[in-house]
Amino acid sequence: MSGDAFLSEEPDIASHRRDEAALVCDFADAHKPLSPDAALVEASRCYFCFDAPCTAACPTGIDVPGFIRGIATGNLKGAALKILEENIFGGSCARVCPTEILCERACVRTAQEERPVAIGALQRRATDWLMARNLQPFTAAPASGRRIAVIGAGPAGLACAHRLARFGHRVEIFEARAKPGGLNEYGIAAYKLPDDFAEREIDFILGIGHIAIATEKALGRDLSLASLRRDYDAVFLALGQAGVNALGIEETPLAGVEDAVSFIARLRQSKDKGSLPIGRRVVVIGGGNTAIDAATQARLLGAEEVSIVYRRGPAQMSATGDEQAWAETHGVGIRHFAAPLRLLGAGGRVRGVVFQRTRLDANGAVVLDRGEFTLPADQVFKAVGQRFVLPETEGFPVVKGGRIVVDAKRRTTIAGVYAGGDCIAGLDLTVRAVEDGKIAAEAIHADLSEAKEHAHG
């Protein structure tokens, strides 16, 4: 790179960098499903541990040895039910869960031979088996006459709705976006949930009945919590994180700078991936799975040079080791210990980013270090985290540290209002959101049943 010559070049952002066939191939399933035979072999590796560590490590508490035994004995339906009973999103979690830091890390085979039982892949085998047969294993109890409003049709909201429907309650879900699914529909890399899996899974979940979804209805814009509390027996807030964090530097608006989540969502919603314009040189700022997904997909679209730049080290990245390796395998370069200093632009369009080197102090805090470097960029994706956005200020439950405060039963500080998923504190994972929905539904049902008893008492 000779000086600042790139600043005067025209940004190179183009669509159809790769041919259609290559894109179809690369945006197909990231990990092929286990064949029935391979699943049997893998299932036989499970020791059927007592009080199994994998189950303890699963946020939804799936009986992992139990369902694997079902696969081993040819009881695929029983296996799938064991999974779905605890996690109605068992199909997508089998694909997107970071199992390497959850069940598979806890697997005793990891300690024994550094190769855990492929729990995620086996879970997929069982849930795919059931869904391929269009079986609807769950039935709703007779109508209770209760109506519950769920705000947000992501994994937390839908998991809550499904369990409430099983209890016989009528659920109305209000979703701000045009389609239900939340991050499963808009936020996960295309190759992790290909073939409209997210939509098919929602159809499967809604198959139980009792659940209606109204899209393009946002709290604070089209609805108010006060009116929902008046019209419904309970409200579950599954608002997710609608906002994205800023880089913390002066950001003059430049074309070619975009939030990574928007890019990922556009990609997911695009039927013709090749038509999406992508830069020749792409810089992604951040260290989470969003950064990984944006960078990897940029490469797959044909970007020549893609760099992830993160202000801490590999151990501090919230993207797991497997995710980092996945990106690197796809030709993404990951640069650690550098923070963005300023965006370089020419003619209102981004041309690069200047970074300053960083290090961690004794307390693990990021401090700026000596030395700067510049990465030329035709496109820059910001992936420095999302945040919960308060939809209303009046009559809203208490929020602390940027998240809605809840108790162990996912009750907020307002009676009859519950919350879960990424809008409350905890791991920002689909599987955890599902567990929140499940716990909240149980609490709503218990609270309503108790109220009824009191009324009759």
Add this chain to the structure above:
Amino acid sequence: MADLRVDFAGIKAPNPFWLASAPPTDKEYNVVRAFRAGWGGVVWKTLGEDPPIVNVSSRYGAVTYNGARVAGFSNIELITDRPLAVNLREIKAVKRDWPDRALVVSLMVPCEEESWRRILPLVEDTGADGIELNFGCPHGMSERGMGSAVGQVPDYVEMVTRWCKQHTRMPVIVKLTPNITDIRAPARAAKRGGADAVSLINTIQSIVAVDLDAMAPEPVVGGQGSHGGYCGPAVKPIALRMVAEIARDPETSGLPISGIGGISTWRDAAEFIALGAGSVQVCTAAMHHGFRIVDDMIAGLANWMDEKSHGVIEDFSGRAVRNFVNWEALDLNYKTVARIDQALCIKCGLCHIACEDTSHQAIAYEQSEAGRRFSVIDAECVGCNLCYHVCPVENCITMVEEVSGKPKLTWKHHPNNPMREAAE
């Protein structure tokens, strides 16, 4: 390097690994391939009188256990379905080409002296090293008064053996059926009849599985199934016991035994030899993986013998027989307890749940900040060995002797025994 050569009832072979009478030894093509692979001998698949029998399709069933295929194996195939003359011609050719290998011919003809007198000279003419009387086949042939129908009646065993000894100078091996209450009875009968050796076990009557769609035993032949003969790794423990019973029976002591039943590795073979076998016969393992398995059997046995300083097979043959005793001879004062190596433990909890649910509640389970921990409660441990067997980690659980300092005490002399004998 250990010398694996055997002289079994006068039949010499470069090693003790023979192929049992079965499909792998049905014809020249297979047997030549086996000899090329290194097998020390074969027992040619059973010859009968012409016209040949007819076989069904299909013929095999198997047990797959926890992903391991052919853990048990069952067949409903009968004796050779090829004309006698074809078999005799091929046997003669093979023996001529492979003079150093043991070639034994299995025979099964009707229980009439004339039938045996007719066939024996024909076999002798091939130059075969010996004959094996198939008194064991438990299916099909037994319904026609042959095979195990003979083997289950000691008088018949003795009678037919005697006929054979009268009408041939070849060594006579009597193959025994395990489908009998006391294996010693036919073995003694064989010896009385003049047998040079016995071989066992033949297959066990079985229904290997039921096809739940066809609602018929497997293998299903036109919608129906028959009982078969069970063999393979699953039957090895039954075979070991029967071999040992004959080896330690004073009446048959010293009678050469060819061990058969689930032998798949050199270690299996060594166990049979330690319990009194002078040669071993293999079938299922070869049918599962081909003849090449003999390679590791030969090298593995030789390496183990070198390690144990056994120069020849006889050095350890029968060495475990004297330690095979009746239960009442065991020392009731001998005690072991389980030890769990915490450094090796992977915290699967299988030892705990097995002991807790089905044994003596002697393995404690604690959870703490440091994680899961499983430890033996010595006072409750009876040394039963269950935890050792369910533990998936090699050497993690060991059974350690707890020296009691007390003299050996058997049930014969135990105070709880109302029939006890006075102390010696």
